[in-house]
Amino acid sequence: MSIDAPTFNHEDFISDRSKGRKVSYFWENVPHVENPHPALIQLVGGLPNHGFFPVESASVELRDKPFSENPATTFEIEVDPSDPTKIGIRDAFQYNDDEGLGPLREQIRDIVKRVVKPISSDWDVLCTHGGLDGIMKVFDVIINPGDVVLFEEFTFTPVLSFLEEKGGVAIPIKLEKCFSSTPGLDYADELTNLLENWSTIHPDLPKPKLLYTIPNGHNPLGLAQSLETKKRIYDLATKYNFMILEDEPYAYLNFTKYDEEPNFNLSNDEFLSTIVPSYLTLDKVGRVIRTETFSKVYSPGLRLGFNVINKAFFKNFIISSQVSSRAPSGYSQIFVNNTINQLGGVEGWIHWITQVRNEYLKRKNAFVNTLKKSKAHEKGYLTVIDPDCGMFVSVIINVQNHKLFTGDNFDEIMDLFYISAVQSGFLAVLGRNMSVDKEFSKERSNFIRCAISYASSPDVLVEAAERLSTSLLKLFDQA
């Protein structure tokens, strides 16, 4: 790290939009009262008494593990539970805090301490309406029109719409190493070069303000960034003074390699030790924001996630919620909080996650192994990127082996592939559609992203892999 690196100053990173907000509350602007009555009757807020809520109680039955229909544990949702770590109907069904309900935020803080282990203690958690909402709030608080955000060249493209809403500019970082014979999410050299030559490469753009990264189980590529790469990138963030938004929907779904014997009986400690440490373990100053979601490990319909944010930004994030999403559903919060509670708190929750991970690992191995043994693989028509974690397996279609390949017509061959695949009964996402800049990424766009999450069983993925192979044989051999 350069010793003349600029100091990180939180104020410098807050958008004018966020700084300019003045939120006033209609119960404020009142005089100070000496000797207020000791038992005030408040007729202030338009909150319905919980006696108006139609639900009196609920009983929720949990599975003992994913896909199991065995009799499992049951918990009650009560109006006003005596255990303060549970949430009751009285609170969850009421108007509630934009940052999330107290007991849930406390559980999440415990999860963050156990799993993420930020090196600074100056952070807090803000509940969001899921991963995309968490990202959107970061752009809202950080990005002025014209500000530059760096992205891995292939990424979760809906994020780009959110950046556009705030007037930000997306610049891709090349991911050549991902497509090499030893694939890795390592672009520290690329990024060094880009930043050193910024004013030449992007003469009309300001220096980047933020790096958006999906470091574990990258979407679409499925790779995890090593701690060594993270350290190099964090040092660049310090030297060139930008922030890092670490988007981690997939970190928990982490895998062994396809040809290793999987361990489906990991202890919590063993499981956590296999996840590459967060950027927050490197960040003493508050330069890193982490966003997580309960979509992948609980369920997407919750619309519930959380951001881990340095306290210096916290007020701005709460106000951002107040003028946009407001609080997440209390119904979602009561389910998640009371489920974690029922499972025995953080350790029980991590155990649930290991079981979710086990299922994904079985799926991943079924799909990758079938592809590796396929005729199309043998003939060199495809290369599988064996993912480190997540929901996706990316498969490179070796277009250069196709008779009609001219060295430049990636799109054309991929269109032919797509037609052949759909006719063979196989559908996945074309890599080109997940690029920040199609032209910039053209020569690496000859891959597909295969989601292993929705199929009803690993067998379906075996069948899918066989169909993919069949479609490639048709494509290459009959051309």
Added chain:
Amino acid sequence: MSIDAPTFNHEDFISDRSKGRKVSYFWENVPHVENPHPALIQLVGGLPNHGFFPVESASVELRDKPFSENPATTFEIEVDPSDPTKIGIRDAFQYNDDEGLGPLREQIRDIVKRVVKPISSDWDVLCTHGGLDGIMKVFDVIINPGDVVLFEEFTFTPVLSFLEEKGGVAIPIKLEKCFSSTPGLDYADELTNLLENWSTIHPDLPKPKLLYTIPNGHNPLGLAQSLETKKRIYDLATKYNFMILEDEPYAYLNFTKYDEEPNFNLSNDEFLSTIVPSYLTLDKVGRVIRTETFSKVYSPGLRLGFNVINKAFFKNFIISSQVSSRAPSGYSQIFVNNTINQLGGVEGWIHWITQVRNEYLKRKNAFVNTLKKSKAHEKGYLTVIDPDCGMFVSVIINVQNHKLFTGDNFDEIMDLFYISAVQSGFLAVLGRNMSVDKEFSKERSNFIRCAISYASSPDVLVEAAERLSTSLLKLFDQA
């Protein structure tokens, strides 16, 4: 209505922001495929199979009426219910449509047809994250920076922050009639005058693009706008070509006058006939958008409501959701949908609402009657605005009877009142804090808004009214 009124053209009302959005989906940009496989295996979206969701089932017990603890009906939340009007875990807990889940939208359409009765058939319903979110989406789709929105001079002020986010300008309409001896939410004359003399009164502002109104159970004033007034205002909207956003969180909580014998056994037809018809009953062209919420009749923690929108705007609203809130919580949706279903559909739901309304009516009458009989009322220190519907009773503090009143120092006397009230054990919202423009509304700001919703019983409101009277006696007699 003027016969030279401009034609309503939907396109003219869509903001540049909304028009400029191009949403691309990463599963698009693919070639057309002839003869696709009849049983495609889709590995496209990153949706977890529902077997990953930890909840296997739930059982929800409903109250038979508000505040009751009698054994009541119970419904099951199943993975995949056979009744297509119920929502299952498989769908509700999954990623789902930004406009809301199909069965719930169908129920809401039925409610709208039964209760709101739009004259046009060219509308649809969009689920929102509650009332404020519904309003925010309207501002997002309609308002360009600099556009003018008309507001009742006292209003639900948090809405103003949302308008500010979009760069809109709020202009208040005087509500003198609300404070007269025959209070009514009738400002058609005021509005006519304002519009006729717009360029003189607001020489630097464009003509209004939108009127935001809370026509039934106005917040804070509790009054309902008569159909006759609505007709006059709608004609002004046609003549001066602006849209109307009808915000209706409170319409169902409608009241008889304090000195009438209340009927707590209304049939659904009788109940609905007492609600003043919606602006949508006057609107053939799509000029009116209605926003409702489930916060007041089900529970606020849902963060769930809906907008009724002319189909010509619908696509813009869906895209607005896609780049901001996205879908509301599926957990909230499954509770509301399956509750309505369990209650027997629309008629059962309306019956539930009549029971909620009955409780509010008891509260309203307890509070207003106690105030009307109070010493402070007898002495002329307060005037109660007996509300037509809603959660609020506004009480005018007759500051002109106070020794220290100079004819101008409204704030000063209201500060003295506030101190006296808090010392007497009574807290409510000062009217001045609910004004669009404090200076504009100063002479009508000597009132308080009392929420009757949160108290545990009508008795508490009786006690509150007595404390209010006591505090006024102290304020006026001991000054």
